[in-house]
Amino acid sequence: MLTDYERSAMPLMSKPGDFSVWEYYLENTKNFGEYTVFSHYGTPHARSQFIRDVEALAAFYKLELGLKEQDVATVFIPTCVEGIINFFALNKIGVIVNFVHPLLSSDKVKSIMDFTGSSCLVMMDMFVPQHLALLKNAGVPTVVINPKEYVYPDCAACATDENTKKLLDENGVRWYGLPEIIAAYKDKRTPAIPHGKEYVCVYMNGGGTTGESKTIILSNFAINSQVYMLAAPNIPTAHVGVDTEICCMPFFHAFGLCAGGLSAINMGHKVIFLAKFDADAFVKLMQENHVLEFNGVPNMYKKLVATPAFDCEALGNVEKMFVGGDYVSADLCNKMYELLRKHGSKAEFCAGYGLTECAAACTVNPVWANKFGTIGKALPGLRIEIWDDDRNKVSTGTVGEIAITGDSMMSGYLTPERRPGVGLYYDAEGTPWVLTGDLGSMDEDGYITFAGRKKRVVIISGYNVFPVDIEKIAEALPEVRECCAVQGFDGDKPIIRLFIAPAAADIDKAKVEAEICAETERRLNKFSVPRDFRYVDALPRTKLEKVDFMSISQFSPDQKI
Secondary structure (H helix, E strand, C coil): CCCCCCCCCCCCCCCCCCCCCCHHHHHHCCCCCCCCCCCCCEEEEEHHHHHHHHHHHHHHHHHHHCCCCCCEEEEECCHHHHHHHHHHHHHHHCCCCEEECCCCCCCCCCHHHHHHHHHEEEEEEHHCCCHHHHHHHHHCCCCEECCCCHHCCCCCCCCCCCHHHHHHHHHHEEEEHHHHHHHHHHCCCCCCCCCCCCEEEEEEECCCCCCEEEEEEHHHHHHHHHHHHHHHCCCCCCCCCCCCCEEEECCHHHHHHHHHHHHHCCCCCCEEEEECCHHHHHHHHHCCCCEEEECCCHHHHHHEEEECHCCHHHHHHHEEEEHHHHHHHHHHHHHHHHHHHHHHCEEEEEEEEHHHHEEEEEEEEECCCCCCCCCCCCCEEEEEEECCCCEEECCCCCCCCCCCEEECCCCCCCCCCCCCCCCCCCCCCCCCCEEEEEEEEEECCCEEEEEEEEEEEEEEEEECCCHHHHHHHHHHHCECCCCCCCCEEEEEEEEEEEEEEEECCCCCHHHHHHHHHHHHHCCCHHHHCCEEEEEECCCCCCCCCCCCCHHCCCCCCCCCC
């Protein structure tokens, strides 16, 4: 039987080498022939047209706007076809793509643009009215995107919306419409920029492992290595341009860009992009296409299993589903397996783990060796260890901080002084590591069990309490739809407070609380027993659909929650 590492990416993809991300796509798909790269509102777009549009846009950025290698372009749009085309076009000529969340305020976007030194802005037309002040004050040219341009067989036959044009012109904004660009430059070409391993590819504006907002630097080599690694625990595309992946995760998050868009495109999947996850829209696409794979966060899967139409024959086509970004309950896994098996799919529901500092995925359960309850094992090309507070490796099964080094690691955090390697820890041998701020333990086979955020650990009487362990116990009860354990206070004394979203309005709260307390004390310890229960219709969530435990945690006795 083959091991994980013998089932490597080598038969599926070229090694990352010194390719740019654009060159890596061309290399990996050169033998696929003409095929459908993506479908947009039901309209298929072939590889030749995709390349033509990327080449045209790259020529525009270089010849019209004069962008040079390692200039910065801010991309301020949701997950869409135009996002990946702009990314590839800018990458081809060596421009750093600065992805920002499309729901940020104008002031925040302007601050990020100033900090990164952005030379142009790419924006969806629907955002123009609310960000006119940004467009006027940014002092850089703006490329305007209409999300329905690729509904038509030829994007160059479209035109920018007249109302948007008028608004931009009246406010003196220097702007360009994507359809007009492609029409004007469709026959022009510009040379690709040679790339070394450390050549910067993207800036990701994430939370950082400390919880503070940081700009993360990822090289072409790191991004390509991530794509290469993700092929290892996967299976090849049997029908290029037919086997479909629906990409819902945002490009401003490394998971969406790498584990979603780039991984699927490099493997020859037909990709369908959804700017915003909608369970009904997702099911409709499943029924209309041969959906082979889906990557998402647990809350997306929860919405799907709660949608009656998801229980359909199309699930029989699914061969793999990957989930990460938050705790995956046993109840959710059981429901997913029940639906998949009902319709004849043998797909595994594989949990993984990652962070932007390592270009997204770091561990995953391979589809042929899925170990339930874990977040999988290190992807090939990464080395993961579990460390104590003195940064020494702990013994098998002991909880400590997850530390990672390897090919997909960030170059560091961006600083005003542009100092290299900021945010990395260098060991005695000079090896750089990312200290994740996450806790876990590793078994004898290398599989890791996630134990929670290090900063989320609640210390009571000097004892470490892991909220995730409490949540697993509570969510095993049928009365609990989801829950979140956080630090609270009873007077000056720290306690565990448990927020519960009940499965029904009429649950017996006293019975539920008694069962949770008894089982927690039996399986964990007395310090882990919740002392305060709060009931909510739904848990608060971040913009990435993760549970926002920070907003309901109490960090001092005088703080009111």
